[in-house]
């Protein structure tokens with residue numbers, strides 16, 4: 001059965017947000033929704049613009065990876081923030097919280113956050129975030145790119161090369177989900193948490209702690225080509241993941257140069 005198409009009017013129906021989704025565009029096919037969002041970034045009136053697509057030919061993931069999906073089986077979203085003042089790490093953490101809450105509210109699934117930008121269900125990756133920033137006329141603009149695996153079945157994850165095992169909402173719930181309602185809920189949650197990030201970063205950290213799959217766990221990571229193992233004791237929004245190292249000492253690892261190899 002073909003999934004119901006994403007529809008601007010349905011997504012907009014009853015949407016009550018301050019910034020995110022104040023304008024919504026749905027593409028059938030694009031290169032990358034992040035690329036489209038950047039094309040709108042010179043006009044401050046486009047603050048909060050949400051670009052959705054049914055399919056991307058050149059979807060980007062973090063660290064130069066590709067983000068692949070089958071047509072109509074995902075949420076592929078980019079939100080443009082023009083001249084935004086929140087710390088970039090808080091934007092990623094707040095977006096991760098928004099995605100986890102959306103999946104819980106719409107599908108009843110316990111989604112967890114794997115720092116810095118993965119959303120996992122049953123230890124497998126269900127969604128990811130790619131935050132990009134550019135400076136224009138002295139102000140920083142952001143595009144938050146979000147991919148959520150909705151209707152993909154197991155063959156999709158067997159056929160493709162992924163950095164970590166993947167899953168979808170359909171695989172985890174065995175239910176067809178309404179992507180328009182998921183999209184509306186996601187815009188609402190992003191608006192809420194991005195707003196909170198501007199005034200109360202601690203609230204995002206507190207929620208991240210509740211949803212983290214790593215806090216209190218033993219983690220091995222690679223930082224600048226070196227391996228480190230330790231117990232995750234927290235996250236600092238500006239600096240990164242905090243580990244109590246096995247060989248002594250506490251160290252903070254910034255997201256840009258860190259890959260999580262294992263967590264137990």
Ligand code: BTN
Nearest residue numbers: 032059060061062128129145147
């Ligand atoms: C990651 O986990 O590596 C981040 C994946 C982000 C994918 C989304 S899909 C919508 C937006 N457009 C892109 O090209 N990438 C992001």
